[in-house]
Amino acid sequence: MTSTQIAVLIVVVIAVVAVAAVLILQNRTKKLRARFGPEYDRALAETGNKFKAENQDTKSPFASRKNRPPPRTCAGAWFTTAHYSTN
Numbered sequence: 001m002t003s004t005q006i007a008v009l010i011v012v013v014i015a016v017v018a019v020a021a022v023l024i025l026q027n028r029t030k031k032l033r034a035r036f037g038p039e040y041d042r043a044l045a046e047t048g049n050k051f052k053a054e055n056q057d058t059k060s061p062f063a064s065r066k067n068r069p070p071p072r073t074c075a076g077a078w079f080t081t082a083h084y085s086t087n
Contacts, residue, residue, distance in 0.1 A: 029054065 001009075032054055033040045043053040 029050065036043075040053065044050060047053045
């Protein structure tokens, strides 16, 4: 292959990847808007940024909580119930 052919091939690959990325993002936006309806529009109005609004919609309300063991008051009850068997 000549250097011209390689350059053209690189440009074509970049163009295909760019088109695919745009289509994927449009599809994601469409699905989120269908799923959340007016809540999506409210998040978009609050943030003023489509990407922030979409990430806000997909975050779990419990994302800020860290995994931690249950309090000592609950731990004893957990082991004595059907959750833990000594068989």
